[in-house]
Amino acid sequence: MSIYESDLFQNALAKLEQAAQVGKIDPNIIERLKYPKRAIQVSVPIRLDDGTVKTFEGYRVQHNITLGPGKGGIRFHPDVDLSETAALAMLMSFKCALVGLPLGGAKGGIKVDPRNLSRQELQGLTRRYATEIGPFVGPDKDIPAPDIGTDKQTMAWFMDTYSQINGYAAHGVVTGKPISVGGSLGREEATGRGVAYCINFAYDYLNKKVDSNTTVAIHGFGKVGVPAAEDLSAQGAKIVAVSDVSGAIYNANGIDVGSAALWVKEGNFLKDYEDATLISNEELLELDVDVLIPAAIDGVITKDNMDKVKAKMIAEGANGPLTNEAVTHLSEKGVFIIPDILCNAGGVTVSYFEWVQGLAHFFWDVDQINKTLHSILKKAFYEVMDNYECFKCDMKTAAMITSIKKMEAAMKLRGLFPG
Ligand code: NAD
Numbered sequence: 001m002s003i004y005e006s007d008l009f010q011n012a013l014a015k016l017e018q019a020a021q022v023g024k025i026d027p028n029i030i031e032r033l034k035y036p037k038r039a040i041q042v043s044v045p046i047r048l049d050d051g052t053v054k055t056f057e058g059y060r061v062q063h064n065i066t067l068g069p070g071k072g073g074i075r076f077h078p079d080v081d082l083s084e085t086a087a088l089a090m091l092m093s094f095k096c097a098l099v100g101l102p103l104g105g106a107k108g109g110i111k112v113d114p115r116n117l118s119r120q121e122l123q124g125l126t127r128r129y130a131t132e133i134g135p136f137v138g139p140d141k142d143i144p145a146p147d148i149g150t151d152k153q154t155m156a157w158f159m160d161t162y163s164q165i166n167g168y169a170a171h172g173v174v175t176g177k178p179i180s181v182g183g184s185l186g187r188e189e190a191t192g193r194g195v196a197y198c199i200n201f202a203y204d205y206l207n208k209k210v211d212s213n214t215t216v217a218i219h220g221f222g223k224v225g226v227p228a229a230e231d232l233s234a235q236g237a238k239i240v241a242v243s244d245v246s247g248a249i250y251n252a253n254g255i256d257v258g259s260a261a262l263w264v265k266e267g268n269f270l271k272d273y274e275d276a277t278l279i280s281n282e283e284l285l286e287l288d289v290d291v292l293i294p295a296a297i298d299g300v301i302t303k304d305n306m307d308k309v310k311a312k313m314i315a316e317g318a319n320g321p322l323t324n325e326a327v328t329h330l331s332e333k334g335v336f337i338i339p340d341i342l343c344n345a346g347g348v349t350v351s352y353f354e355w356v357q358g359l360a361h362f363f364w365d366v367d368q369i370n371k372t373l374h375s376i377l378k379k380a381f382y383e384v385m386d387n388y389e390c391f392k393c394d395m396k397t398a399a400m401i402t403s404i405k406k407m408e409a410a411m412k413l414r415g416l417f418p419g
Pocket of ligand 1: 220222223224225246297348
């Protein structure tokens with residue numbers, strides 16, 4: 001498969017072209033944004049615990065680095081390929097630009113099922129991958145972060161490998177690190193907290209208030225879903241349903257979020273949780289609630305179930321949970337959709353704070369982090385609303401226009417090298 005062929009890449013291109021047309025973006029800019037700037041494939045050989053050597057395919061793609069160094073996660077998953085990685089790198093360019101970060105879009109990954117490797121094998125895999133893509137990344141070039149199948153331990157190994165090779169403790173080379181090796185306070189909750197902030201901005205915009213009458217259903221009760229539930233519940237909202245891969249739980253009077261979060265943290269599945277009615281993930285998506293937060297995986301609301309969705313507002317916690325068809329249909333029905341590149345941008349924003357803190361060797365307290373996150377997301381939210389009103393388009397297109405216009409301005413000022 002070529003780098004341009006995957007459905008994900010083609011979908012990203014379709015969104016880019018739609019936004020370009022509605023927002024009247026210079027076609028020369030779109031021509032450049034259709035292609036990633038750099039893409040590499042590396043071989044990652046490791047010695048397995050049984051003494052044999054096995055080689056995995058790894059990738060790193062930088063889509064656009066006009067605004068600053070590349071930024072994007074590293075995914076360890078069997079479905080990783082160059083085209084998927086390129087599509088995700090493109091979405092990172094749009095997300096970083098939308099919230100005004102001085103960062104470009106990148107993504108990386110290894111085609112591997114990390115559950116089949118021991119801790120030692122995973123460490124070897126991460127260190128060899130970091131070595132292979134080493135010349136390509138760095139605090140001023142491209143700053144990876146965790147994604148599916150990777151975590152703060154992976155980032156600590158990556159940071160250590162880069163630091164060993166370069167001879168100094170390079171805090172700025174990756175984000176999502178443990179606090180003790182230069183991680184940032186507030187990073188773990190940042191994406192879910194940003195989702196809760198965006199829902200509040202949307203309520204303000206609609207002259208409403210999140211309170212005890214606000215009902216919320218959350219599809220995916222993980223690193224994004226749990227903190228979003230905690231923040232909204234602390235504001236008094238009623239979290240009536242949450243789900244994981246095993247199924248969903250429902251309680252019309254509101255789920256005890258703290259207790260459900262602890263249940264999941266202890267390694268249990270929600271299907272075994274008591275004090276709530278078990279329903280399916282599909283039923284959760286169709287609940288008649290004020291706010292639905294799809295925060296699990298992409299493509300969960302499609303042409304097959306979009307007619308059954310009754311939520312008044314959808315906050316896209318996950319990347320791409322609604323297909324383009326579903327966005328168009330639900331927007332026409334009057335559903336207020338907070339688009340993923342805005343709604344889940346809290347994570348990359350606090351990653352940016354972590355990078356800044358690492359470069360400055362000076363660390364902020366959590367209040368400063370949350371306050372700065374709130375003001376960055378609020379500014380981006382109202383910029384999207386301005387374009388929504390100006391172009392009379394759906395919210396996803398408005399978010400893309402907002403983002404591309406920022407990139408367009410910078411690309412035009414910098415010009416096309418060599419001229
Ligand atoms: P996670 O693995 O912590 O949680 C995912 C949740 O979804 C879990 O409860 C899991 O059981 C559930 N799930 C997985 N597959 C499912 C399925 N087929 N049906 C129903 N539920 C399913 O992941 P996360 O970090 O919370 O990420 C969730 C989404 O948010 C992803 O799309 C990710 O790309 C996006 N995202 C995450 C961050 C972040 O900082 N973690 C930032 C931006 C975007």
